[in-house]
Amino acid sequence: MSSQYINEPLLDMFIFESSQLIQQLEQDIIISERESYLSELAIDEIFRIMHTIKGSAAMMCFNNISTLTHSIEDLFYFLREENPQDIDYSTLCDLVLEVVDFIKVEIEKIKNGDDADGDASTLINANKDFLSRLKQFSPPSDTTETKSHISPDTQQIYISQNNGFAPHSANLFKTVIRFDEGCEMENVRAFNIIHNLKNITNEIRHIPENIVDSDAARTIQNDGFIIYLKTDCSYEEIHQHITRTAFIKDLELDQLSNNEQFGQFEGGVKIQESKGQGYKEQSNKGQTEKELQFTSAGQSIISVSVAKLDKLMDLTGEMVIAEAMVSQNSDLKGLELDNFHKAARQLHKITSEMQDVVMSIRMVSLSATFQKMHRIVRDMSKKLEKEVELKIIGEETEVDKNIIEHISDPLMHLVRNSIDHGLESLEDRRATGKMLAGTVTLEAKNAGSDVLIIVRDDGKGLNKEKILARARDNGILHKDESDMTDREVYNILFLPGFSTKESITEFSGRGVGMDVVTKNIEAVGGSVSVDSLERVGTTVIMKIPITLAIIDGMNISVGNSRYTIPTTSIRESFRPQEADIIRDPDNNEMIMVRGQCYPLLRLHEIYDVKTDITKFSDGILVMVEQDDKIVCIFADELLGQQQVVVKSLPSYIRNERKIGGLSGCTLLGDGSISLILDISGLADFTGKDIKN
Amino acid sequence: MLRNTDVIELWKESENLMKRVLIVDDASFMRMAIKIILQKSGFEVIGEAENGVVGIKKYQELQPDLVTMDITMPEMTGIEALKEITKFDPKAKVVMVSAMGQQAMVREAIVNGAKSFIVKPFKEDHVVETLNKILEM
Numbered sequence: 001m002s003s004q005y006i007n008e009p010l011l012d013m014f015i016f017e018s019s020q021l022i023q024q025l026e027q028d029i030i031i032s033e034r035e036s037y038l039s040e041l042a043i044d045e046i047f048r049i050m051h052t053i054k055g056s057a058a059m060m061c062f063n064n065i066s067t068l069t070h071s072i073e074d075l076f077y078f079l080r081e082e083n084p085q086d087i088d089y090s091t092l093c094d095l096v097l098e099v100v101d102f103i104k105v106e107i108e109k110i111k112n113g114d115d116a117d118g119d120a121s122t123l124i125n126a127n128k129d130f131l132s133r134l135k136q137f138s139p140p141s142d143t144t145e146t147k148s149h150i151s152p153d154t155q156q157i158y159i160s161q162n163n164g165f166a167p168h169s170a171n172l173f174k175t176v177i178r179f180d181e182g183c184e185m186e187n188v189r190a191f192n193i194i195h196n197l198k199n200i201t202n203e204i205r206h207i208p209e210n211i212v213d214s215d216a217a218r219t220i221q222n223d224g225f226i227i228y229l230k231t232d233c234s235y236e237e238i239h240q241h242i243t244r245t246a247f248i249k250d251l252e253l254d255q256l257s258n259n260e261q262f263g264q265f266e267g268g269v270k271i272q273e274s275k276g277q278g279y280k281e282q283s284n285k286g287q288t289e290k291e292l293q294f295t296s297a298g299q300s301i302i303s304v305s306v307a308k309l310d311k312l313m314d315l316t317g318e319m320v321i322a323e324a325m326v327s328q329n330s331d332l333k334g335l336e337l338d339n340f341h342k343a344a345r346q347l348h349k350i351t352s353e354m355q356d357v358v359m360s361i362r363m364v365s366l367s368a369t370f371q372k373m374h375r376i377v378r379d380m381s382k383k384l385e386k387e388v389e390l391k392i393i394g395e396e397t398e399v400d401k402n403i404i405e406h407i408s409d410p411l412m413h414l415v416r417n418s419i420d421h422g423l424e425s426l427e428d429r430r431a432t433g434k435m436l437a438g439t440v441t442l443e444a445k446n447a448g449s450d451v452l453i454i455v456r457d458d459g460k461g462l463n464k465e466k467i468l469a470r471a472r473d474n475g476i477l478h479k480d481e482s483d484m485t486d487r488e489v490y491n492i493l494f495l496p497g498f499s500t501k502e503s504i505t506e507f508s509g510r511g512v513g514m515d516v517v518t519k520n521i522e523a524v525g526g527s528v529s530v531d532s533l534e535r536v537g538t539t540v541i542m543k544i545p546i547t548l549a550i551i552d553g554m555n556i557s558v559g560n561s562r563y564t565i566p567t568t569s570i571r572e573s574f575r576p577q578e579a580d581i582i583r584d585p586d587n588n589e590m591i592m593v594r595g596q597c598y599p600l601l602r603l604h605e606i607y608d609v610k611t612d613i614t615k616f617s618d619g620i621l622v623m624v625e626q627d628d629k630i631v632c633i634f635a636d637e638l639l640g641q642q643q644v645v646v647k648s649l650p651s652y653i654r655n656e657r658k659i660g661g662l663s664g665c666t667l668l669g670d671g672s673i674s675l676i677l678d679i680s681g682l683a684d685f686t687g688k689d690i691k692n
Numbered sequence: 693m694l695r696n697t698d699v700i701e702l703w704k705e706s707e708n709l710m711k712r713v714l715i716v717d718d719a720s721f722m723r724m725a726i727k728i729i730l731q732k733s734g735f736e737v738i739g740e741a742e743n744g745v746v747g748i749k750k751y752q753e754l755q756p757d758l759v760t761m762d763i764t765m766p767e768m769t770g771i772e773a774l775k776e777i778t779k780f781d782p783k784a785k786v787v788m789v790s791a792m793g794q795q796a797m798v799r800e801a802i803v804n805g806a807k808s809f810i811v812k813p814f815k816e817d818h819v820v821e822t823l824n825k826i827l828e829m
Contacts, residue, residue, distance in 0.1 A: 010728060013721045048718070051764050055791055056721040058813035066813075183818065184811035185790075188798045192809070195802050214795060244829055246808055246822040303720075 014056050015111055021049045026100050030374045033093040047076040065106055068120040071127040072099050084134050095130060098123055172256040173238055177225045183247035187216035190225045193245050203230040309362055313549055316358045317645035323351045324669030359547055366444050367395035369408050373415050373442060380419045387437035388419055397444035399451050400547040406524045410517040414455040414540050415440060422459035422538050449568050453542040462532035464489050474498060490530040494518040551646055555639040555674055558603045559611035562674035564644050564666055565624060569679045573622040573638060581616060591632055601685060602634045611636055626679035646676060661685060710736040711827060714754060716747035717762035726760055733820045744768025748776045758823055759786045763797050771801050778805035785826050
């Protein structure tokens with residue numbers, strides 16, 4: 001990489017923009033492939049995307065990317081300009097997708113600070129072969145360069161329109177111009193000079209005569225660019241005029257004494273009336289009607305780096321805490337402060353509004369993540385020879401940017417699993433009278449403070465016996481089989497080291513997929529469940545929180561410790577009567593509420609906290625629910641509801657040992673630390689010996 | 693002693709010396725690359741546009757001293773935009789930003805009033821020299 005561009009923001013921008021373009025390209029191609037047709041628009045867009053990436057990559061000196069994109073650009077230039085018939089769309093799409101994959105890999109390398117060292121030569125050759133095959137089958141016409149937008153014969157020689165005013169133009173000059181090495185396109189630079197001179201000269205000739213061909217660039221590099229001109233201007237004027245051109249290394253300008261040398265060229269070059277006159281008129285006319293109406297509005301969207309947003313989020317979190325610290329300050333206790341409370345309420349209103357806005361900035365729709373699946377479906381259906389239709393519902397649903405990053409991989413696993421394991425082969429589908437094309441549905445929808453992401457297929461469904469048998473073989477069965485509900489059986493799928501597929505395929509891996517799904521989803525505080533009906537299909541539901549950072553919480557106290565329960569999981573809280581408490585044979589405490597029995601959890605026992613309140617009638621019970629599991633938490637008292645900023649437990653605690661039932665911690669208004677309870681984790685404590 | 697108003701005058705003067713540039717390019721990467729180079733070399737980037745249509749509008753709004761104009765862009769190509777800009781202001785100083793292999797288009801641009809051109813991938817001193825030469829015109 002050339003040193004002047006080792007520039008972090010520029011590199012970031014390269015990665016960001018190229019990845020976006022690549023993604024768009026991928027979608028364009030997949031849509032085109034489905035329709036077996038490349039519209040003019042699509043061709044133009046693909047051409048432009050490749051052109052842009054080529055330019056950017058060349059700037060960053062990622063030469064393999066730039067040469068590869070160049071070859072695709074050439075291919076699409078041909079498609080755009082020549083519009084050949086009989087294109088082998090399937091091969092073309094494969095080619096472009098391979099290029100997409102290659103660039104993706106290289107960008108990933110760049111992101112990780114590695115060298116982008118992939119070898120693109122096979123791909124480039126494939127592109128070239130494809131192009132030459134296309135050219136064979138379409139009528140011969142010289143494309144790229146000669147398909148010039150200006151007819152070549154208007155540009156060689158200019159005779160200025162003021163010819164008539166100065167019939168005796170006195171001065172003849174010969175000039176030899178050499179350009180800086182590496183300035184590129186010498187012939188066009190020469191063209192530029194001639195173009196600039198034409199208005200102050202009466203006659204002009206140059207060697208090489210033809211500066212349209214790129215071959216001329218080499219001649220000019222070697223021999224210099226020689227111009228003979230006839231003008232009224234003085235030596236100084238001409239000299240000055242030419243030196244204004246960029247990249248001139250060397251300029252020889254000689255005044256010629258007679259017409260002799262000049263005349264030598266008379267025969268060889270045809271002289272033409274310049275188009276300058278007409279052009280001038282045109283531009284004058286343009287001036288009078290200059291106001292062009294453009295309706296396009298100013299830039300209303302800007303892109304901001306995620307780091308800044310994270311910072312903003314952190315600060316907002318701090319502000320929420322600070323606000324609580326002020327308004328719940330212990331110094332205020334017992335004081336009558338009407339105006340203070342009015343102001344504090346106003347502050348609270350603004351902080352919570354601001355919080356909403358900051359959250360909404362971070363919200364990103366799932367559409368990009370969902371659209372990515374088209375590619376997976378395409379690749380897999382091709383390889384596995386299954387017909388698959390991907391249906392997408394609710395892609396506009398939004399979740400926090402950080403969460404999106406965590407669900408992309410799990411989603412990919414699930415879609416792969418659905419196609420590979422879920423959908424039957426074509427013969428099986430025909431035999432069971434199903435539609436030949438299987439359907440995989442991706443759906444996203446809001447459910448309270450959660451988003452549900454559902455992957456559904458209409459395949460053969462899960463086989464309970466098979467799952468149980470496999471679980472038994474692998475020794476991962478902890479419960480009595482007859483006790484297990486259907487759902488519990490299906491959830492075995494998500495245990496580590498489980499796979500019902502006998503053979504390992506390229507796509508679905510070695511049965512590590514499903515537990516990776518759970519791990520990823522749980523990392524963002526979500527959960528996964530599966531439901532299935534044999535012969536009808538399987539549905540996997542991922543439930544993820546919309547945002548991680550700030551939650552509504554109920555603060556409770558146990559002894560000197562504080563805990564926060566996410567408000568969304570609270571069903572009710574009540575003061576129990578001793579008579580409702582029952583014990584099961586293992587001496588686990590349970591409580592009977594309206595004829596239903598729920599397990600009881602004493603927080604002070606779980607976390608070994610000293611408290612005077614151990615009798616149920618002195619404290620309070622909070623009934624919480626998560627994933628259909630309900631437990632009652634016993635605490636000393638409720639402190640109040642508040643928005644809290646979720647912080648993860650400090651690493652020195654996490655490294656020490658894993659503490660169950662806690663999802664993080666938060667700072668309360670009085671500066672004390674409250675531990676945020678993880679309800680699904682807590683529910684696992686029931687019926688187990690906690691101390692171990 | 694310098695009064696406040698003097699400072700403002702001085703500041704205005706130095707602002708006037710800084711040449712005001714409009715960058716038209718559909719790739720934000722390219723806009724950023726050009727911007728970094730120009731800012732380092734004492735130019736003031738007063739506007740950016742992501743296609744020809746916006747470019748023309750910004751030109752009319754901002755009346756920059758210089759324009760760098762990409763050729764391949766959506767909505768409206770650099771050449772179309774160049775034509776409109778020179779129609780609006782025949783003295784406009786537009787520099788084309790071209791990729792290798794776009795010679796025909798660069799020639800067309802020159803015929804239509806582009807003052808010079810830069811070839812991608814460009815080097816910092818090339819860009820600066822090209823722009824400075826044009827300002828001398």
